[in-house]
Amino acid sequence: xxxxxxxxxxxxxxxxxxxxxxxxxxxxxxxxxxxxxxxxxxxxxxxxxxxxxxxxxxxxxxxxxxxxxxxxxxxxxxxxxxxxxxxxxxxxxxxxxxxxxxxxxxxxxxxxxxxxxxxxxxxxxxxxxxxxxxxxxxxxxxxxxxxxxxxxxxxxxxxxxxxxxxxxxxxxxxxxxxxxxxxxxxxxxxxxxxxxxxxxxxxxxxxxxxxxxxxxxxxxxxxxxxxxxxxxxxxxxxxxxxxxxxxxxxxxxxxxxxxxxxxxxxxxxxxxxxxxxxxxxxxxxxxxxxxxxxxxxxxxxxxxxxxxxxxxxxxxxxxxxxxxxxxxxxxxxxxxxxxxxxxxxxxxxxxxxxxxxxxxxxxxxxxxxxxxxxxxxxxxxxxxxxxxxxxxxxxxxxxxxxxxxxxxxxxxxxxxxxxxxxxxxxxxxxxxxxxxxxxxxxxxxxxxxxxxxxxxxxxxxxxxxxxxxxxxxxxxxxx
Amino acid sequence: xxxxxxxxxxxxxxxxxxxxxxxxxxxxxxxxxxxxxxxxxxxxxxxxxxxxxxxxxxxxxxxxxxxxxxxxxxxxxxxxxxxxxxxxxxxxxxxxxxxxxxxxxxxxxxxxxxxxxxxxxxxxxxxxxxxxxxxxxxxxxxxxxxxxxxxxxxxxxxxxxxxxxxxxxxxxxxxxxxxxxxxxxxxxxxxxxxxxxxxxxxxxxxxxxxxxxxxxxxxxxxxxxxxxxxxxxxxxxxxxxxxxxxxxxxxxxxxxxxxxxxxxxxxxxxxxxxxxxxxxxxxxxxxxxxxxxxxxxxxxxx
Numbered sequence: 001x002x003x004x005x006x007x008x009x010x011x012x013x014x015x016x017x018x019x020x021x022x023x024x025x026x027x028x029x030x031x032x033x034x035x036x037x038x039x040x041x042x043x044x045x046x047x048x049x050x051x052x053x054x055x056x057x058x059x060x061x062x063x064x065x066x067x068x069x070x071x072x073x074x075x076x077x078x079x080x081x082x083x084x085x086x087x088x089x090x091x092x093x094x095x096x097x098x099x100x101x102x103x104x105x106x107x108x109x110x111x112x113x114x115x116x117x118x119x120x121x122x123x124x125x126x127x128x129x130x131x132x133x134x135x136x137x138x139x140x141x142x143x144x145x146x147x148x149x150x151x152x153x154x155x156x157x158x159x160x161x162x163x164x165x166x167x168x169x170x171x172x173x174x175x176x177x178x179x180x181x182x183x184x185x186x187x188x189x190x191x192x193x194x195x196x197x198x199x200x201x202x203x204x205x206x207x208x209x210x211x212x213x214x215x216x217x218x219x220x221x222x223x224x225x226x227x228x229x230x231x232x233x234x235x236x237x238x239x240x241x242x243x244x245x246x247x248x249x250x251x252x253x254x255x256x257x258x259x260x261x262x263x264x265x266x267x268x269x270x271x272x273x274x275x276x277x278x279x280x281x282x283x284x285x286x287x288x289x290x291x292x293x294x295x296x297x298x299x300x301x302x303x304x305x306x307x308x309x310x311x312x313x314x315x316x317x318x319x320x321x322x323x324x325x326x327x328x329x330x331x332x333x334x335x336x337x338x339x340x341x342x343x344x345x346x347x348x349x350x351x352x353x354x355x356x357x358x359x360x361x362x363x364x365x366x367x368x369x370x371x372x373x374x375x376x377x378x379x380x381x382x383x384x385x386x387x388x389x390x391x392x393x394x395x396x397x398x399x400x401x402x403x404x405x406x407x408x409x410x411x412x413x414x415x416x417x418x419x420x421x422x423x424x425x426x427x428x429x430x431x432x433x434x435x436x437x438x439x440x441x442x443x444x445x446x447x448x449x450x451x452x453x454x455x456x457x458x459x460x461x462x463x464x465x466x467x468x469x470x471x472x473x474x475x476x477x478x479x
Numbered sequence: 480x481x482x483x484x485x486x487x488x489x490x491x492x493x494x495x496x497x498x499x500x501x502x503x504x505x506x507x508x509x510x511x512x513x514x515x516x517x518x519x520x521x522x523x524x525x526x527x528x529x530x531x532x533x534x535x536x537x538x539x540x541x542x543x544x545x546x547x548x549x550x551x552x553x554x555x556x557x558x559x560x561x562x563x564x565x566x567x568x569x570x571x572x573x574x575x576x577x578x579x580x581x582x583x584x585x586x587x588x589x590x591x592x593x594x595x596x597x598x599x600x601x602x603x604x605x606x607x608x609x610x611x612x613x614x615x616x617x618x619x620x621x622x623x624x625x626x627x628x629x630x631x632x633x634x635x636x637x638x639x640x641x642x643x644x645x646x647x648x649x650x651x652x653x654x655x656x657x658x659x660x661x662x663x664x665x666x667x668x669x670x671x672x673x674x675x676x677x678x679x680x681x682x683x684x685x686x687x688x689x690x691x692x693x694x695x696x697x698x699x700x701x702x703x704x705x706x707x708x709x710x711x712x713x714x715x716x717x718x719x720x721x722x723x724x725x726x727x728x729x730x731x732x733x734x735x736x737x738x739x740x741x742x743x744x745x746x747x748x749x750x751x752x753x754x755x756x757x758x759x760x761x762x763x764x765x766x767x768x769x770x771x772x773x774x775x776x777x778x779x780x781x
Contacts (some may be wrong), residue, residue, distance in 0.1 A: 006617045020480060149705070186480045212599070453490065460494055465627045467619060468599065 002473060003252045004205055005211070011212035017260055026183050030153035033260070037162035041125070048124035051089065055076040056159040058085055059134035063141045063266050067148035078143035083135060090131045091124055098327030126166035128324055129427045132291055134159050136172035139295055141333065146174055163256040167249045167476040169267040172294070176264070177415035184261035194258025196456075197388035201251030204244040207466045208420045212241035214468075215414035220388060223398050227408030231401060237414055238388045240421040243272060245312045245475045246285070249438055267291075272380075272425065273358045275372035277341040278351035280380060288324070292317045314346065315339040325387070330395055334386040341379060357432055421423060498624055505623040505630055508637050509630035511650050512608035515552060519565075520655070523572035526550050530654075531562035531693075532582025536708040539762045540580070542653035546779060548575070551654030556598050559587050559689035564611050567696055578778070579704045581693060584732055585723050591682045594620075598630040658757045659762040687730060698739050705778065706731050710745045710770070713760035743777060745770075 001007045015036045023032040042049040062082035069075050091099075107113075137158070140146035149155050157180045164171060201453070219226055219234030226234070250267035257264045267287050274280035281289055297317050303310040322335015346353040358373065359365040365373070389395035431437040445451035519526075525548050530540050532553040542549035552565050562581055593602050599620065605611035606620045619625035623633075640647040650656040690706075697704040708727060716724070728744055735742035750773060755766030762770055 006619065186483070188480075188483050191483050192486070456490065457494075464498070464624075467625050467627070 001040050003249065003256075004202070004474075008075045009044060009363050011036075012256065012259075019260060020186055027151070029184070030151070030157040030180055033162075034153065034160050036158070037160035037165055039161040041160070041165060044125045048127075049167060051124055051127075052130060052160060052165075053133060055086060055089065055134050055155055058082060059138045059159065059175045059256060060149075060155045062138045063148035063155075065151070066141045067140065075142060079138060082138045083347045086131050086135055090127055093127055095323075095327045101102055102329075124344065129168050129170055130159055130165060132170050132288075133173075136170070136291060136295065137177065141172050148176070149177060149181065153398035161257070161262070162268035163253040163260075164264055167246070167253070167474055168285075169250055169253065169265050170291050171264060171287070172290065176262070179262050186261060188222050190258050190261070193439060194255040196440075197255030197258070198252045199255075199456060199459055200436055200438045201248040201255060202463050203248075204424065206253065206463045206468070208417075208424045209241050209245035209248060209475075210468050211420050211466065212237045212244065212414075212417040215417040216241055216388070218413050220394075220398070223401055226401075226405075226413075228402050228404070228406035228409040230411050230413060231398060231405070233411060234413055235381050235385050235388075235398075235402070239272070239377070240417075240424065242384065242387075242475055243268070244421075244424060249474050249476060254436075266435065270357070270428050272377055273373060273429065273432055274376050275354045275358060276350045276376055277338065277346055277379060278374055279347045279354045281338070281342065282355075288321065292321055296320060311343045311346065314342050317341060328390075329392050330386045330389050333395075334383050335394065337383050337386065360433065481494035491496045496623075501630070502622055502624045505633065506607070508633060509647055510604065510608065510633075511554060511648050511654075511656075512604040514648055514650070515554070515654055516609045518550065518652075519552070519569050519572075521548055522548075522550070523569040524574040526573070526591070527575050528578040528580065529576065529581045530582075531557070531566065532580075532709075533557045533584070533586050534656075535584060535586070535760060536580075537650070537656045537765045538757075539660045539709050539770055540582075540774065541651075541655040541767050541771040543651065543655070543659075544768050544777040547577075549652065549653065551650070554601075556593055556601050557587070557594075558590065558593060559583075559686045559693070560592070560613075560780055561605060561611065562587075563689045563692045563696070564592075564605070565609065568604065568610070568694060570696070570700070573700065573702075576700070576702050578705060579693070579697055580705045580707060580711055580774075581690070583690065583706050583727060584708055584718065585727055588686050588730060589679075589723065591679075591685075600626045655767070657767070658761055660763050660765060661757065663758045683726070690730070690734060694737055694740055696735060698737075702739070703742045706734055706740065707774070708742075708744045708746055709760070709762075710751045712751075712753050712756040712759045714753070716746075718759070743774075745774075 001011060015032075019029060019032060019036075023029045038049050041052055059082060063079060065078050066075055069078060137146070137155075141148045154177065158171075158173065158177045161171075161176070161180075216234055216238045219230060219237070223231055223234070247268040254264045254266070265287050268286060269286065270284040271280050271283035274283055287459065297313055300313045300316060301309055302313060318335045318339030320334060320335070321338075322331040322333070325334070342351065344410045358369055385398055386392075386395045389398060427437055440446045440452065448457070505760065527547040528542075528545065528549040530536055530542065530551040530553055532540075536553035536554075536556075537551065537555060537557075540551055540553070542551050552562075554561075559581075566579060590596060593599065600623075602611075602614065603620045603623055603626065606614055606618075607623065614620040623630060637647060694704060696702075700703040708731060711719070724746070731742035733743060734740050751762070751766055751770065755763055755769075757763050
């Protein structure tokens with residue numbers, strides 16, 4: 001069940017009402033959340049709901065075993081077995097065909113004639129997200145950073161919590177699990193803010209991302225017949241599309257969680273106003289980056305060893321991040337490209353520049369910062385071309401056609417998407433100091449309820465006006 | 480909690496009320512989908528010939544000019560998928576059906592599903608008024624109001640028709656849509672599409688599979704199937720990719736080898752002139768009348 005579906009419009013109020021009015025005791029509330037979440041997930045494919053429950057139970061059991069066992073070696077074995085089991089499931093569903101085909105290609109290059117069968121495997125929605133979330137728990141318990149939970153209701157609710165189940169934010173156990181273990185109370189302000197954040201998420205998804213998707217699909221599908229400028233616009237529109245789409249999902253997830261008295265971590269912080277790639281990755285898909293930092297980068301040694309080792313660790317993290325997104329060489333190249341940019345930033349000493357928001361106290365940005373922002377955006381857009389393309393050949397074709405036809409300036413597609421994209425960037429710029437755009441400061445007209453409601457109604461009708469009957473799925477569902 | 484629920488209710492109820500009222504209003508406006516459905520429900524047992532296809536058939540074949548009890552079930556952008564759905568929808572009611580005419584051309588063979596081309600509103604009409612249950616009850620295809628842009632044009636046209644008079648349905652009692660005699664500007668269709676740049680084997684195969692089902696239906700019910708390709712203006716041929724044109728012809732010829740199926744290509748030896756079209760591919764009313772006579776005589780002779 002997607003957030004932008006009619007089912008969800010009915011599902012959410014029913015779950016909300018039962019959660020607060022009927023199931024008031026904590027264990028019952030948790031069980032109810034877990035059942036509702038599995039139901040939410042089963043709407044895509046009920047068979048994969050079993051997989052979700054299996055992943056949850058295996059991590060829960062691993063946690064209990066890790067708590068009881070004192071021998072260090074045995075603990076390591078239990079933890080490794082759980083990690084391997086989870087990664088095997090993920091690997092089978094997501095990467096079997098990719099590795100089989102790549103290995104076959106390699107053997108062909110070496111002169112062999114391999115005969116590998118590829119399987120028609122359907123990828124369970126959100127498998128990368130909930131697998132990582134379940135892993136975070138067992139690793140934290142293994143490291144004794146978190147006590148194992150004995151409460152299956154809380155653990156089930158933690159892994160399956162429906163707002164963030166399918167496309168994140170990837171919650172670390174240390175943040176979400178304690179919230180599932182304590183009695184939650186309804187807070188008007190928090191719930192109202194959640195509704196506002198959800199509203200803004202829907203605006204980003206339906207008004208901006210879906211309009212961009214139409215133009216981007218058209219441009220990518222016919223790139224050989226388009227002008228260089230049109231292809232450049234196509235790449236920029238995809239950058240806006242993926243931002244609007246993914247950050248919209250995060251906004252809706254965070255807002256929705258607030259309705260249930262739960263705080264999720266921030267996932268996006270206006271990433272396109274970053275002044276270098278390091279800052280970009282501190283603002284883009286923050287929950288994934290935190291996960292990789294905590295469970296891959298730091299265990300590999302982080303930046304505590306030699307410079308070469310640090311560069312190696314960065315490359316590993318970004319290659320894995322690319323592969324996490326999908327079983328395609330385009331994602332690997334995208335990850336490697338960003339890894340390379342991060343390494344350059346580290347070597348030049350730029351990686352820790354700009355930790356606060358751009359032009360924090362001013363309305364106008366300094367020319368140097370503006371140049372840095374433009375350059376960073378251009379570099380990120382270049383990476384998105386690989387990310388969006390279905391194959392390396394398509395990415396190369398798109399890029400070479402764009403460069404060789406850069407003198408051609410005919411633009412026929414995407415005016416509507418460009419308008420909404422520009423509007424989104426403008427609104428984001430004005431609101432860049434806030435956690436989300438509709439966290440109003442209640443000044444001016446917005447101090448009056450009618451003033452706020454006019455804005456909300458305006459946004460609701462904009463959403464209805466821009467509704468596409470063939471609703472576009474969220475991009476990150478495929479990961 | 481009560482305060483929150485009260486706030487949400489006050490905010491949401493006017494929106495829900497407006498949407499419901501809008502939906503009811505949109506459904507009260509007459510449209511060809513409902514008209515044709517009602518006509519078929521009432522007359523399917525009497526009809527002898529049914530015409531299917533897209534706007535080329537909708538604007539080009541006038542049942543009143545043909546022999547017997549003929550009804551035009553073609554509609555703008557109608558795909559073979561809908562042709563098959565409509566043909567089989569009234570299967571239990573047919574008593575005298577002898578012939579089915581299906582227009583095949585680059586549009587209904589090469590174009591993907593309506594939903595992926597931005598014609599979702601048409602799918603909505605098939606869903607609401609003709610019972611095409613391709614989309615689940617949870618989809619937005621159950622609501623006209625989910626496409627506000629189309630609703631705006633529909634309401635505008637309704638009010639215009641009320642004020643100035645005219646035929647709101649856009650078709651006569653037998654389902655034919657007279658387009659008048661005034662020539663329109665523009666090519667009438669996307670040039671990149673005509674050049675064959677959209678051609679994808681998977682899309683063509685999907686469309687052909689519905690043609691296959693139509694053939695089987697006709698054979699099972701002892702009905703003659705006539706596949707035709709409508710005539711076009713010379714300029715359209717210049718724009719149309721040669722391979723696309725050949726592909727349409729090849730498909731028609733291939734199906735004509737099956738028992739009970741005929742294929743007539745009116746692009747070869749049509750009696751139309753450049754002046755007979757309102758754009759590059761749609762016939763003027765007078766030309767459609769002549770063409771329908773011509774089609775009828777060809778069908779009677781063979």
